[in-house]
Amino acid sequence: MKRTLLIVIAVTLPMISFAAGKDQGGYKKHSYGMGGCGVISLFIQDNTMIPQAGKAAIDYIIGLEGLNTFAMTTGTSNCTNNPGDHALLMEQQVFVSSNYESITREAAQGAGEHLVALAEVLGCDSNQFATLAQSNHAQIFGSEPNAALENVLGLIRQGNLSCDRV
Secondary structure: OHHHHHHHHHHHHHHOOOOOOEOOOOOEOOOOHHHOOOHHHHOOOOOOHHHHHHHHHHHHHHHHOOHHHHHHHHOOOOOOOOHHHHHHHHHHHHHHHHOHHHHHHHHHHOOOHHHHHHHHHHOOOHHHHHHHHHHOHHHHOOOOHHHHHHHHHHHHHHHHOOOOOO
16 A cells, blocks of 8 residues: 555656646635646646546545545635635524524514624624615525525625625
8 A cells, every 4th residue: 555655646746737827816726637636636736637646546546535625625626715614604694594584574674682682693893784784684585594694795796895714
């Protein structure tokens, strides 16, 4: 097994590239290629057959050690631009869907503990968020919870409010 690993590393090491391009969001760009995403895609950037086959072999070996499972469950497997984004969005979706009726009612009123809590989940100033939610109530609410969250996030991203967790 050690000999096989050394051969795989010796063959693929010259093919590894450390491209450090960044997208507009400041996150590292990656081309997963036919070998897919995974920890090794951080290092093997060449999208031709030989490097991608080497990547797949290394991912297989790493998978035998259980490291790929760990990387996938912790969000460090390079399958998203920013691993924390997915967990953050999930937290926001769970909060909104669990408290949707209260948030809808309080947004219409422009105040309430659930609205303040949602502002905290989004990293917004609670008073400014309450004003935004009340003035755009018809545009935000009236559909299912995830659509309402997307509507709120859209308004925030349009520059209507500055929030740390959006």
